[in-house]
Amino acid sequence: MMASTATHIPFHKPFCASTCQRHLGAALQSGKWAGNGPYAQKCRTRLSELFHGASVFLTPSCTAALEMAACVLEIKPGDEVIVPSFTFVSSASGFALFGARPIFVDVDARSLNLDPERLEAAITPRTRAIVPVHYAGVACDMDSIMEIAARHRLEVVEDNAHGLFGTLRGRSLGSFGSLSTLSFHETKNVSCGEGGALILNRPDLVERAEIAQEKGTNRSRFLMGLIDKYTWVAPGSSYLLSDLNAALLWANLEEMDRVQAHRLALWNRYQEGLADWCRANGVDQPHIPAGAEHPAHLYYLLLPDLESRQQLMLHLRSQNVQAAYHYQPLHLSPMGLAYGGAEADCPVSVQAANRLIRLPLYADLKFEEQDRILDMIQSWSQA
Ligand SMILES: Cc1ncc(COP(=O)(O)O)c(C=O)c1O
Numbered sequence: 001m002m003a004s005t006a007t008h009i010p011f012h013k014p015f016c017a018s019t020c021q022r023h024l025g026a027a028l029q030s031g032k033w034a035g036n037g038p039y040a041q042k043c044r045t046r047l048s049e050l051f052h053g054a055s056v057f058l059t060p061s062c063t064a065a066l067e068m069a070a071c072v073l074e075i076k077p078g079d080e081v082i083v084p085s086f087t088f089v090s091s092a093s094g095f096a097l098f099g100a101r102p103i104f105v106d107v108d109a110r111s112l113n114l115d116p117e118r119l120e121a122a123i124t125p126r127t128r129a130i131v132p133v134h135y136a137g138v139a140c141d142m143d144s145i146m147e148i149a150a151r152h153r154l155e156v157v158e159d160n161a162h163g164l165f166g167t168l169r170g171r172s173l174g175s176f177g178s179l180s181t182l183s184f185h186e187t188k189n190v191s192c193g194e195g196g197a198l199i200l201n202r203p204d205l206v207e208r209a210e211i212a213q214e215k216g217t218n219r220s221r222f223l224m225g226l227i228d229k230y231t232w233v234a235p236g237s238s239y240l241l242s243d244l245n246a247a248l249l250w251a252n253l254e255e256m257d258r259v260q261a262h263r264l265a266l267w268n269r270y271q272e273g274l275a276d277w278c279r280a281n282g283v284d285q286p287h288i289p290a291g292a293e294h295p296a297h298l299y300y301l302l303l304p305d306l307e308s309r310q311q312l313m314l315h316l317r318s319q320n321v322q323a324a325y326h327y328q329p330l331h332l333s334p335m336g337l338a339y340g341g342a343e344a345d346c347p348v349s350v351q352a353a354n355r356l357i358r359l360p361l362y363a364d365l366k367f368e369e370q371d372r373i374l375d376m377i378q379s380w381s382q383a
Pocket residue numbers: 061062063064087088090091133159161162182183184185195196
């Protein structure tokens with residue numbers, strides 16, 4: 001195969017707002033580099049508006065936010081937490097770290113989100129929480145999940161790593177469960193390199209979260225002047241985001257409207273541009289359920305099988321375009337198997353892992369570059 005001389009199109013490039021340097025410079029100058037500093041407060045206020053007034057805690061990652069959620073809910077050995085098998089490790093590992101056993105449930109074939117039809121069969125007297133993941137920022141069937149959770153008195157922790165700006169009937173993803181988490185990893189729509197947030201929709205959990213975030217101490221109450229010294233009072237860790245990262249996050253949040261408009265345009269161009277080709281080649285496109293608005297976090301296709309997915313990836317790579325597959329089924333990972341994953345029946349997760357390809361989608365991707373990708377995919381079918 002001849003090496004292509006076409007310009008390289010990476011799978012991803014982090015977005016860097018025009019004001020990043022200015023805000024980072026100001027944060028450096030301020031001398032306040034630790035967590036919950038001035039930039040963190042600005043981000044928390046902005047995010048709280050997006051989450052209908054919820055309390056927001058900035059964390060070093062979404063993984064840390066999920067651990068903090070487990071800590072706040074006082075998850076302990078013997079508890080079970082239900083997670084989809086088709087997700088990132090952290091949806092399960094954050095709870096496993098506190099002793100819970102993850103119970104893997106399959107995803108729905110159209111949405112790749114936790115299948116509510118399979119959820120109830122996984123509930124036992126030991127179940128404490130359900131962790132729905134809004135894959136690609138497309139809403140889970142939250143009506144069914146919340147109804148099942150309420151009937152069994154279970155907590156819902158939405159892993160909303162992909163879903164900032166996603167909504168369901170006008171309500172932000174991440175505002176349905178008692179808690180939810182966000183990721184600001186460099187691959188996300190809004191990023192600060194590494195970062196995340198825990199969103200609390202239940203005010204009665206706020207004090208526990210303040211303690212969990214501050215190494216298990218009541219330092220927050222001390223900073224508010226409510227006590228004259230602080231001490232170790234409960235389980236916790238260091239779940240704080242440095243204000244240097246928060247400055248980058250703030251800069252990127254300020255430009256989010258422009259970024260979102262372009263990402264959505266790119267997403268729609270993929271969806272419309274590939275519709276005929278997908279129909280002709282047995283390829284499934286993302287399905288957006290009625291009432292859901294998604295944030296164009298990622299664009300994927302489900303090829304007929306593993307072989308065709310690999311072939312398309314190679315075809316793109318041969319022309320200098322980088323595509324990516326995504327999650328491997330968690331129930332079959334070494335840790336998943338150690339938790340009894342072999343008993344889980346998750347065929348859709350296995351298929352999604354084999355069939356799924358993600359195409360380049362980022363704020364600086366130009367329409368001309370995307371046209372090249374569209375042409376390449378369409379020409380592949382004729383090969
Ligand atoms: C669904 C999901 N949850 C959690 C995470 C972990 O995010 P972070 O890298 O911010 O810890 C990811 C990572 O992309 C993810 O896809």
